[in-house]
Amino acid sequence: MKIIRLHTSDEAVIKKVLQGDSRAEKQLYDRYAAKMLGACRMYIKDMHYAEDVMIQGFTRALDNLGRFRFEGSFEGWLRRIMVREAIDFLRQRTQLYFEDISEVEVAPFITDNQDMDAELLQLLIDKLPEGYRTVLVMFAVEGYSHKEIAEMLNISENTSKSQLFKARKQLQEQLEKVRRIENER
Amino acid sequence: MKDRSLEQQLADKLGNRSITPSAKAWERIAHNRQQGKTQKKKKRVFVYYRAAAVFFLLASGYVFLMQNKTDVIIAEPQVVGSDEVTAPVLPLEEPVVTKSVEIKQPEVVAYKELEIKKQSYEVVTEKQEVVSVADSEALIEGKQPEFNLHVEPIEELVAIDEAEFYEQETDMLLKEAVKDVAANKNLSNTTNDTALLKEVEAEMDEYYREKAMSIFSLKHKTIRIAVKDKQ
Numbered sequence: 001m002k003i004i005r006l007h008t009s010d011e012a013v014i015k016k017v018l019q020g021d022s023r024a025e026k027q028l029y030d031r032y033a034a035k036m037l038g039a040c041r042m043y044i045k046d047m048h049y050a051e052d053v054m055i056q057g058f059t060r061a062l063d064n065l066g067r068f069r070f071e072g073s074f075e076g077w078l079r080r081i082m083v084r085e086a087i088d089f090l091r092q093r094t095q096l097y098f099e100d101i102s103e104v105e106v107a108p109f110i111t112d113n114q115d116m117d118a119e120l121l122q123l124l125i126d127k128l129p130e131g132y133r134t135v136l137v138m139f140a141v142e143g144y145s146h147k148e149i150a151e152m153l154n155i156s157e158n159t160s161k162s163q164l165f166k167a168r169k170q171l172q173e174q175l176e177k178v179r180r181i182e183n184e185r
Numbered sequence: 186m187k188d189r190s191l192e193q194q195l196a197d198k199l200g201n202r203s204i205t206p207s208a209k210a211w212e213r214i215a216h217n218r219q220q221g222k223t224q225k226k227k228k229r230v231f232v233y234y235r236a237a238a239v240f241f242l243l244a245s246g247y248v249f250l251m252q253n254k255t256d257v258i259i260a261e262p263q264v265v266g267s268d269e270v271t272a273p274v275l276p277l278e279e280p281v282v283t284k285s286v287e288i289k290q291p292e293v294v295a296y297k298e299l300e301i302k303k304q305s306y307e308v309v310t311e312k313q314e315v316v317s318v319a320d321s322e323a324l325i326e327g328k329q330p331e332f333n334l335h336v337e338p339i340e341e342l343v344a345i346d347e348a349e350f351y352e353q354e355t356d357m358l359l360k361e362a363v364k365d366v367a368a369n370k371n372l373s374n375t376t377n378d379t380a381l382l383k384e385v386e387a388e389m390d391e392y393y394r395e396k397a398m399s400i401f402s403l404k405h406k407t408i409r410i411a412v413k414d415k416q
Contacts (some may be wrong), residue, residue, distance in 0.1 A: 029211055036201035051206055055217070140195045
């Protein structure tokens with residue numbers, strides 16, 4: 001009986017890519033491109049720019065694949081590259097602006113809303129200023145600590161905390177608006 | 186699912202969100218990769234060219250210097266005529282003359298040699314005839330004759346056979362011409378170096394032009410996307 005392996009591990013595919021197999025490159029792309037575009041889209045409002053960033057990130061990842069040490073997951077490594085690429089993009093295009101505030105409250109707020117649609121969530125965070133959005137996504141979605149965020153964005157930890165606070169506040173206001181509109185209907 | 190923090194919802198819904206990229210995305214990645222590879226190759230070739238040019242320049246400079254060091258004019262004593270024995274041609278005051286000097290001032294050197302030859306004719310006297318004969322015998326035997334450079338000029342000049350004098354002069358001029366031709370050959374070698382440098386510069390221009398074009402094409406794409414987006 002012949003066993004056909006349907007799913008090859010990331011490690012095996014990466015090794016093939018390192019040997020110069022272009023089909024393996026495509027295989028890696030097919031496996032992660034959609035997820036990475038989703039990640040880029042969280043930071044960048046414009047879908048076309050998000051795709052540009054994903055392409056740049058993928059190219060960089062494939063160029064530097066030899067540096068991947070197989071210590072963590074490949075997806076995590078790739079995602080980190082995408083985040084850095086997205087931050088670089090925002091810095092170049094729109095000049096990320098971070099504003100310090102004196103009061104810092106970093107308590108997550110609870111929403112009574114039922115599970116929200118991914119599209120609606122995306123719409124809500126799209127309306128946030130870029131600085132707020134970046135810190136919120138890095139903290140809440142990617143799981144970076146304030147220290148890591150501060151290092152990556154070249155800001156202080158307090159600035160990161162204040163950005164998160166402002167992002168939450170603004171997001172809450174937007175949610176209230178959405179709720180009001182739904183009640184009116 | 187109620188009472189979940191919004192951040193948790195963000196992490197769950199957006200963290201694992203997948204968006205299918207456009208059909209041309211992979212083509213663009215493949216294109217970028219190909220371009221990167223060719224650029225790397227070009228860089229490598231450029232480095233080799235540079236190394237080769239530097240090596241060639243150093244080698245040619247070394248050869249040029251070595252040739253000049255070995256190029257020493259040795260004035261050989263000559264026996265003029267069969268019956269009459271005249272004093273041999275005196276060596277130059279500074280026998281070691283580099284080629285570059287010869288190229289720059291060939292006329293001066295020729296003039297000097299003429300002057301020396303004239304002096305050597307003047308040296309031939311009745312009194313010294315015996316000495317000259319002895320010198321010629323020594324020459325035939327392979328011994329190096331001793332020349333007295335401080336011989337005082339004698340009033341009586343020996344009549345010089347003009348035809349012989351012109352023969353020697355033409356010989357000397359021919360030798361000079363041969364040396365000039367050799368010098369010109371060396372100069373032609375240096376023009377090859379400049380040609381090589383020009384070639385390398387042309388390569389560099391082409392490389393930067395291609396790089397600029399690729400940047401322009403990328404920018405053009407992003408502008409088109411932005412325009413589409415606005416529409």
